[in-house]
Amino acid sequence: AFSEGVKRLKEGDVANAVLFLEAAVHRHPEDSEAWFHLGTAQADNEQESMAIAAFNKCLDLNPENLKALMSLAVGYTNESLPHKACKCLRDWLARHHKYSSLIGRKNNDEIAKSSYKSHTELLDLFLEAVHMSTNHIDPDVQIGMGVLFNLTGEYKKAVDCFKTALQVAPEDSMLWNKLGATLANGQMSEQAITAYHQALNLRPGYVRTRFNLGVACVNLGAYREAVEHFLSALTLKDQTKGPKTASNGNIIWSSLRMALSLLGSTDLLDSCDKHDLQFLNAHFKLN
Numbered sequence: 530a531f532s533e534g535v536k537r538l539k540e541g542d543v544a545n546a547v548l549f550l551e552a553a554v555h556r557h558p559e560d561s562e563a564w565f566h567l568g569t570a571q572a573d574n575e576q577e578s579m580a581i582a583a584f585n586k587c588l589d590l591n592p593e594n595l596k597a598l599m600s601l602a603v604g605y606t607n608e609s610l611p612h613k614a615c616k617c618l619r620d621w622l623a624r625h626h627k628y629s630s631l632i633g634r635k636n637n638d639e640i641a642k643s644s645y646k647s648h649t650e651l652l653d654l655f656l657e658a659v660h661m662s663t664n665h666i667d668p669d670v671q672i673g674m675g676v677l678f679n680l681t682g683e684y685k686k687a688v689d690c691f692k693t694a695l696q697v698a699p700e701d702s703m704l705w706n707k708l709g710a711t712l713a714n715g716q717m718s719e720q721a722i723t724a725y726h727q728a729l730n731l732r733p734g735y736v737r738t739r740f741n742l743g744v745a746c747v748n749l750g751a752y753r754e755a756v757e758h759f760l761s762a763l764t765l766k767d768q769t770k771g772p773k774t775a776s777n778g779n780i781i782w783s784s785l786r787m788a789l790s791l792l793g794s795t796d797l798l799d800s801c802d803k804h805d806l807q808f809l810n811a812h813f814k815l816n
Contacts, residue, residue, distance in 0.1 A: 530556060531563050538570050541702075541732035544768035546570040554583075561590035565597045572604060573703070574766065575737045575781070580604055593624050599669055602676050603707070611680045615647050618655075618673050628658045628670075652677050668694035668704070675707065684715030702731035706738045713741065718748040736765045740781055743788065752792040753813075759785040760815055763806055785809075 534549030550567040557563060568583030584601040587594055602617035622628045631654050655674045662670070675690035691708040698704055709724035725742040728735055743758035762781050786801045800808050810816070 531560065531566070534563075534570070535566055538566060538573070541734040543570055543573045543732070543734040543736060544765055547574055547576075554586075559590060561587045561594060561597075564590065565594060565600075568597065568600060568604075569703075572600065573732070573735050573737055575740055575762070577604055577607055581608070595621055595625060595669070598624070599672060602673070606676050606679055611648070614676060614680060615651055618651055618676065619647075621669075621673060622651075622654055622658065627661065628654075631657055631661075648677060648680065666693055666697045668698045668701070672704070672707070675711065679711060679714070682714075684711050684717075687711045688715065688717075700731060702728045702735060702738070705731065706735065706741065709738070709745070710741055713745050713748070718745045721745045722749075734765055736762050739765065740784070743781075743784060747784070747788055747791065752788050755788040756785060756792060756794075757813055757815060759788060760806070760810055760813060764810065764815070767806060 530549045531553035534546050534553055537543075537546035537549060547567070547570045550563060550570055553563040554560065554567055564583050564587035568580045568587060571577075571580035571583055581601065581604045584597045584604065587597040588601070591597075598617050598621040602614045602621065605611075605614035605617060619632065622632045652674065655670055655677065658667070658670045659674070671690045671694035675687040675694070678684070678687035678690060688708065688711050691704060691711060695701070695704055695708065705724050705728035709721045709728065712718070712721035712724060722742060722745050725738050725745065728738040729742070732738070739758050739762040743755045743762065746752070746755035746758060759781055763778070763785070766778060766781070782801065782804060786798060789795070789797050789801055797809065797812065800812075
């Protein structure tokens with residue numbers, strides 16, 4: 530189940546990747562790598578809280594998993610939990626063989642005391658990490674800095690960090706999505722759409738990117754395209770045969786309802802409220 534789940538995730542079949550990886554952690558609950566990949570799949574599937582839980586479980590089993598720490602920092606940022614995001618980034622530096630000398634393995638008391646102080650100190654540490662690698666780009670350091678700039682709303686600086694990371698990791702669909710989301714947050718929706726399409730070319734089953742693309746289209750007044758992207762995201766999510774958690778699907782349905790209203794298709798709102806995905810897909814001629 531684990532190897533099949535990882536294979537599906539790489540192929541962009543996120544919905545089925547979730548199912549295989551859930552089976553893997555059920556069968557082998559002590560497998561930290563399975564929990565990490567499950568967290569990655571849940572994040573791709575726009576299930577942030579479940580992704581965070583999986584990454585935390587991975588780190589309970591293996592506190593040295595640097596990828597899980599960075600993914601958790603991103604998740605906490607998306608959930609507007611800056612203290613927790615900063616703690617993950619600090620732990621990432623402390624546990625990295627190359628950068629641990631910057632921070633040592635002290636406790637996290639100072640991180641909890643002052644969010645501003647800890648944030649600026651962390652940024653300084655990540656800048657020092659950049660200077661330690663003058664002859665090559667470490668994409669993870671750039672991602673960490675991008676997350677820190679996102680936390681303070683410095684989106685242009687975050688964009689620069691993600692673009693720098695993409696110079697050495699151009700096949701990273703999640704990185705393209707991060708760039709797109711940051712461009713959108715910085716009111717650069719047209720550029721965001723280009724980045725989202727890059728992510729979807731690499732991973733077509735990426736629910737989060739499909740949803741983000743719909744939001745960007747709404748911001749540009751392209752309401753029909755937005756409706757189609759939201760319906761695609763819902764169709765991809767519907768392929769996950771596990772328990773349907775209403776909270777995460779609802780944000781897509783409510784966004785779809787808004788886009789239908791803006792499109793002037795008020796006759797379809799009842800179908801939207803009934804979550805009649807089959808009817809709406811047929812109406813918009815989507816397979």
